[in-house]
Amino acid sequence: MSIDRREFLAGTCALAAGSIFGAGRSAFAAVQKPLGDGSVTALSDGYMSFPPNFMYPAVADETLDALLARHNLPTDRMEPPCNLTLFRSGERTVLFDVGGGSQFLPTTGKLPEALDAIDLAPQDVTDIIFTHAHPDHLWGLLDDFDELFFSDANYYISEPEWQFWTDPETVNNVRDDQQGLAVGSKRRLEALADRITLFQPESEILSGIYAHDTSGHTPGHCSFELNNGTDQLLVLGDALAHPFITFEHPEWPFAQDVDAEHAIITRKRLLDFVSSRQMDLMGYHLPYPGFGRAERNDTAYRFVTK
Structure with a gap:
């Protein structure tokens, strides 16, 4: 089975792929865990849906199907x-990424409902930190009137990520099927030009929040280590x-990696790092609510939910 990526993305971005994405999913979920004297809450922005070989086109269909079937997962969709x-810790309420908003996919953009359900107003969010600027992480920045949804927050993104997506040449250097996404991300970041703080990877950007360089998926992608008392979470x-x-x-x-070779190196390094430290994890696309750990076995790693 094959799919033309430009055709698929054009359809989804025009919200014309409803039959692929399905319906009936809960629009909201929230799970909270303590972290020191604060807490970490997982908020659902919805979900995405793609054919597996759209995400892993370099892997033979039969190989990919076999792995998915072994884990009792569908072989026709992810x-x-x-x-x-x-x-949340002390006076800070920090949100990592802002979801896809109303203009990305019909199955994403549920963050406002999630915030309502926990009685948190957008104005209560003090800081927003971006892992990277792909649409499902960034496009929720603006509301339907192109105003900042989180009007009172401080914003942070790594300097390499900012430079990549705001560079006028980026749209000409990405794959054809990514050009519309690049234009959309550039426009949203430019709305923050006078109020965003740029930081360098491998630095502490707020007290107890350390930015690890996990680039490859995008040029400035960062993962964030939260330290509160003796508790840690990445x-x-x-x-x-x-x-x-x-x-x-x-x-x-992985098809969405900007630099595939570097992303592979990053994944291997990161898996060794988090498994050796037995560090708690929170994954944006890992099974909801995303909490777990990586454990190493004889041949590879496995994700263990918590």
């Missing part, structure tokens, strides 16, 4: 959730994006 992380973004494929085969190229 439906990754979109799990946002809300970290907000992964898309650095580890599938609970079985990424952990068992980090060497398999």
Whole structure:
């Protein structure tokens, strides 16, 4: 089975792929865990849906189907959730990424409902930190009137990520099927030009929040280590994006990686890092609510939910 990526993305971005995405999913879910004297809450922005070989076109269909079937997963579709992380400690309420908004896919953009359900107003969010600027993480920045949804927040993104997506030449350097996404992300980032803080990877950007360089998926992708008392949690973004494929085969190229070879190196390094430290994880596209750990076995790694 094959699919033309330009045709598929054009259809989804025009919201014309309703039959692919299905219906009836809950628009909201929230799970909260303590972290030191604060808390971490997983908020659902919805989910996405793609044919597996759209995401892993370099892997033979029969190989990919066999892995998915072994884990009792459908072989005709992947439906990754979109799990946002809300970290509350003291006077800070920090949100990592802002979801896809109303102009990305019909099955994403549920964050406003999630916030309503926990009685948190957008104005209560003090800080927003972006893992990277792909649409499902960024496009919820603006409301339907092109105003900032989180009007009172401080914003943070890595300098390499900002430079890549705001560069006028980026749209000419990405794949044809990614050009519309690049234009949309550039426009949204430019709305933050006078109020965003740029940081360098491998630095502490707020007290207790350390940015790890997990580039490859995008040039400035970062994952964030939260430290509160003796508790730790790593907000992964898309650095580890599938609970079985990424952990068992980090060497398999992922279609949405800007630099596939570097992303493979990053995944291998990151899996070794988090498994050796037995670090708690929060994954944007890992099974809802996204909390778990990576464990190493004789031949690979596995994701263990918590």
